[in-house]
Amino acid sequence: MKIMVNGNGLEVREDVKHIKGLIDFLELEDKPLIIEHNQQILQKEEHEKAILENGDKVEIVHFVGGG
Amino acid sequence: MLETNRYHRQILFAPIGENGQEKLNQSHVLIVGAGALGSSSAEALARAGVGHLTLIDRDYVEESNLQRQQLFSEKDMKQKTPKAIAAKQRLSEVNSHVRIDAIVGDAEIDLLRQIAPEADLIIDATDNFDTRLLLNDIAQKYQKPWIYGAVVASYGVTFTVLPDKTPCLQCLQEYIPANGATCDSVGIIQPVVQRVVSQQVTEALKLLTGNEAALSGRLISFDLWKNEHTEIEVDALRKADCPSCSEKRSYPNLAYDSRLKSAVLCGRNTVQLRPQRKQTDLDEVAKELQKNKQIKLFQNPYLLSFEVDSFRIVLFQDGRALVHGTMDQLEAKNVYHRYLG
Incomplete structure (x- = not known):
C-alpha cells in the first residue's frame, strides 16, 4: 500500500492496517504526536480505529524544545 | 521620523506600505531567548525597523554557539559576553534607530509581568517548555499573540498562538515531550534555524502591520534534511476547559511554585x-x-x-x-x- 506521509510517498507493509500500525512502522511510538489523517485531526484513542487505505494522506507533527 | 530610503524595498511591498512601516516603527516586540532563534529573529526585526525590541537571555556566548547564533563573534566568545548584551551591541550597529532593551537574566514571572503588557507580541526563542508554558499564560493574561518556534537537528516547528482564537500551548500540553528528547544531543544545522525564524518573523510582520488575515493559522513543521513539510489545522484541539485560555482560566503556569x-x-x-x-x-x-x-x-x-x-x-x-x-x-x-x- 502506498500512502502520503508529510507530503512524501511511502510504501508500507501489508500488515500496517491503521494509524497506530503506521506509528509503530515509523518507530515513532515514544513521541507524543499530533496526527492528521485525510485532513482530520485524530485523538490518541482513535489511532487504532483510523484504517489506512491506499492513497491516504497522513501528516505527523511532534513538538521539540530547542531554540 | 522614518528614513524612507532605508525601508524603501519593504514599503514597496504592498501589504506593508508606508502605513505598515510606520506601525512597525511604533511596535514593541519581546524576544525571549537570544540563542539561535532569538539572534536571527532580532536581527530580522531590527532590520525591518521594529522600533523597540526587548531581549531576555540568561546565558553568555560560548564557542559552540558561533556555528548558528548569528549575532555573535569570536570576540564575544573570548570575553564571555552575556548573549543579551552581545546581541544588543551587534543590533545597534545594524540599526541604530531601534531601541533595544537587553536583560541578562531568567525570563521569570515578575519580569514578564512588567514587560508583556507593553509589548505588541512575544517571540518564543527559548529552549525549554517550562519557560514556554510561562510565556503562554502571560500572553493569555495580557491578550498578546506569541509565536512558538523550536528546532533540533534538521527539524523545526512553529505555531502562532492568538488569544481567544487559536488553541494555546496549554491546550496542546499532552503533545509536549516529557523527557530530554528535545535536548541538543542530536545537534542542529543552521539552516533550520533560519527556516523557523523566517516563519516566525513573517507572522510577526503580518500581526504588527495589521495583516491578521494573512496569518498561517496552522501548526507548521518541516525537516530540511528529509525534504518534509507539514501543516496541520489544529483548531479542533482547542480545549473548552483549558486552564490557561478558556473562560475557566486560572493560569496554572503563573503559580510561583511551578518554577x-x-x-x-x-x-x-x-x-x-x-x-x-x-x-x-x-x-x-x-x-x-x-x-x-x-x-x-x-x-x-x-x-x-x-x-x-x-x-x-x-x-x-x-x-x-x-x-x-x-x-x-x-x-x-x-x-x-x-x-x-
Whole structure:
C-alpha cells in the first residue's frame, strides 16, 4: 500500500492496517504526536480505529524544545 | 521620523506600505531567548525597523554557539559576553534607530509581568517548555499573540498562538515531550534555524502591520534534511476547559511554585542555580575567591567565571550561577555552597 506521509510517498507493509500500525512502522511510538489523517485531526484513542487505505494522506507533527 | 530610503524595498511591498512601516516603527516586540532563534529573529526585526525590541537571555556566548547564533563573534566568545548584551551591541550597529532593551537574566514571572503588557507580541526563542508554558499564560493574561518556534537537528516547528482564537500551548500540553528528547544531543544545522525564524518573523510582520488575515493559522513543521513539510489545522484541539485560555482560566503556569529554583540546562552538562538573594557584588566575590590560589578567575562587567576541580562556575550580577561540569542538581548546589557561601 502506498500512502502520503508529510507530503512524501511511502510504501508500507501489508500488515500496517491503521494509524497506530503506521506509528509503530515509523518507530515513532515514544513521541507524543499530533496526527492528521485525510485532513482530520485524530485523538490518541482513535489511532487504532483510523484504517489506512491506499492513497491516504497522513501528516505527523511532534513538538521539540530547542531554540 | 522614518528614513524612507532605508525601508524603501519593504514599503514597496504592498501589504506593508508606508502605513505598515510606520506601525512597525511604533511596535514593541519581546524576544525571549537570544540563542539561535532569538539572534536571527532580532536581527530580522531590527532590520525591518521594529522600533523597540526587548531581549531576555540568561546565558553568555560560548564557542559552540558561533556555528548558528548569528549575532555573535569570536570576540564575544573570548570575553564571555552575556548573549543579551552581545546581541544588543551587534543590533545597534545594524540599526541604530531601534531601541533595544537587553536583560541578562531568567525570563521569570515578575519580569514578564512588567514587560508583556507593553509589548505588541512575544517571540518564543527559548529552549525549554517550562519557560514556554510561562510565556503562554502571560500572553493569555495580557491578550498578546506569541509565536512558538523550536528546532533540533534538521527539524523545526512553529505555531502562532492568538488569544481567544487559536488553541494555546496549554491546550496542546499532552503533545509536549516529557523527557530530554528535545535536548541538543542530536545537534542542529543552521539552516533550520533560519527556516523557523523566517516563519516566525513573517507572522510577526503580518500581526504588527495589521495583516491578521494573512496569518498561517496552522501548526507548521518541516525537516530540511528529509525534504518534509507539514501543516496541520489544529483548531479542533482547542480545549473548552483549558486552564490557561478558556473562560475557566486560572493560569496554572503563573503559580510561583511551578518554577524551579534550579534547572539542568538542556544538553549542556550544566546546572543553573537561582538563589533567593538578588544582585551580587561580583568584585566582592572575586576578592574572596582570589584568596584561594587554586582558583582561576575571569571577570567582565556582567559575570564572574572561575574554574575549580572539574567544575566551572559562572556567577551573574542577578545572583544566578551556572555550574558547568555536572548534571546533578545536588552536586551543583554543593559546589556552589562550598565556594560562594
